[in-house]
Amino acid sequence: MRLIQANVSECFLYITLSHRWSESGPLLRDIEGRVIYDMPVRGVQAFCAVARELDYLWAWSDTCCIDKHSSAELQETIASMFAWYRHSALTIVYLSDIPDTGSLGNSEWFRRGWTLQELLAPQTVLFYTQNWSLYEDLTPSNHTADIAVLEELERVTGIETRFLTNFSPGWDDARSRLQWAALRHTTRPEDIAYSLFGIFNLHLPVLYGEPAENALGHLLSEIISQSGDISVLDWVGEASSFHSCLPAHITSYERLPSSQPQRHTEEQPSTTSQALSLFDILCDLAASLLLQFLSRFLTSPSTAPADRLRTLDSYAPSDVYDFHSLNRVPLP
Template identity: 50%
Template sequence: MFCKTARDAGYRWAWSDTCCIDQNNNVEIQKSFNSMFIWYHHSALTIVYLSDVPPSSKSGAPAKSAWNTRIWTVPESLAPKVILFYQQDWTVYLNDRSSNHKESAAIVQKLQDSTGIDAQSLVAFRLGMRDAREKLQWASKRVTTLQEDIAYSLFGIFDVHLLVLYGENKQNALGRLSQEIIAHSGDITALDWVGKSSEFNSCLPADITSYKPPPCTLPSLSEDEMQTCVSTLGNIVDVELASKLYNLLDIGTPRFANRRLRLPCNAFRVTEVRRRLGQDQESCFTYDVKAKGLQDLSITTEDKLVQMSPKRPTRQSFLLIRPWNRHDLELPDFADEMMDDVDDWSEPGSPSDESHSGYPGDNELVDHSRALRLIVRLGRPFSALLLAQQRVGEYKRVASDNNIIAQVKDMASVRDMMDVRTLEIL
């Protein structure tokens, strides 16, 4: 029926991934997985057969279809420019006889409701590494027969080409994908998750389901509110110190290689960790945490933390960090810079990206207004990571069951934000 439907639509050839990929040929599997998104994108027509949607189905049927639960259908729904949905008896879905269901507002709305993917992406998706966290969330509710396909199915939407290594396990597969995204885009949204840490790297989740909760939405400032804060701070903040902090934060982008993450950040030294008593669950612990320059907060985790206080210090130290964000400096997205002409990239032997080429450096005067806007942003609540020191210069992330929302005690105290460094996280 698939071939007949394709022929009736005026085509002489049809390709089905289920039938047309030789699963016993590793070379063919590798080529197919790294090419499938492009194949679907350039198809004249993509036919989706909803085998469990009866002809009498109502408009909400795709949400209940097995098609909507599979991980591979994420790229299959995004890549094609022309797509038609067919029901169990091979009649078109909702009796919509238009030539392209991506042009049907009703069907696109149903797909958005059932997949969680926004309508704009469904209709005109642009592959790439931008908004990595959002794309990982699209896949977080999907299932697959082979655990590694959780990552392999997403190669196309991120435009990455990696080896297919069945048997490596899902943590390693997802870790390799995330490493590639961060290493080439500098996008740290993939670090925004709650749950268990991966064995690949502690800053990554053990399972893609950790991206299922929506990212923590922190209160934002309107431009009028920003200007009011800047005016207020101008009278109480050391502007020269704020400008120095701006320059300190221009320290390059996150780098991920060999399972190690080099992460630029503002660091706040933890001074006290105290476990709350009277907890019912022995598998989960809540700690009251104090850090220099931050308001007090609590953290819930499955990890047992070493309790510490000024009167009872320990050899192990902890940091609460704010990962460096280009938007705080009002710099363009790293993904946008990747699209620049290759001639704009540094030539071999020229200063590295850490020399701040093209941006305000230590010998340049940063506009005072921009420096104060930075202080306003750094004074807002932020999603923090808790790190435990392992060896000199190396840390591991302590996974939390909830987002860790931190805030500096005094927005006018620039010195509390001055501990800027690049940490190596295992």
């Protein structure tokens, strides 16, 4: 039975393609029922040729394997996309705009929203350049295990190596995950929120046509609800019409999060203690405004829990924190 299971598993190993075509790629209806090598779609043909060369029997490309005209299939696809890349034996990243002598950072692939999870989800990744050559003629079995490539990826994406080599979807370090997506963009504005569902291991409705602010608002409120992490409220920019405690655009997370507040002691008096204590007030106010979204307690950046609201009179002189940017949490 073990031998049968091993053989069957090997037969159904598949590789996935991550790409940003320089022109419109083929869709399911373009290739359905046809032999791929008889069609003028060189990118997909080259991908299939690489799959066969590497002894894989199955290859998956999103534009060719998803019926985007079916709303039900599209919903299921977005919910499953991260898992499909995670369970693939290999993900080929095709950088169509990078010549053989080019560098990763010049590719548009690193500025697209959907490709973020396509970088983080797979266990094994190989980068191919414009002419379908391995990046910099490197011949490792996994580019995300190559120290030089990892260092370059960290510079290009701002994502720490530990996440690039061993990423787990979820809510840990939520503020950083949002920052990774801050400078990325999608063709449909609401997709910038949908493309992060897998990163946070969330399953939310996909409603194409809804305002992008609403899509992002639903995502952020669910992150706070599930994790209790109000570092998500650390942003700078335009407030959302969905909720004024949330940003209107993902670009509001571009800046680094403000540093962890440090408590003043009685031996370190501050002349701005009244203003500094406003930090706790704002945190509690933000918590109260978001209670409608929450199913769990919030965690406060301070050492005091934020599972209860406190009045101004309840703040002791020592209950004061360094706070560098009072305008980071916009009031409604």
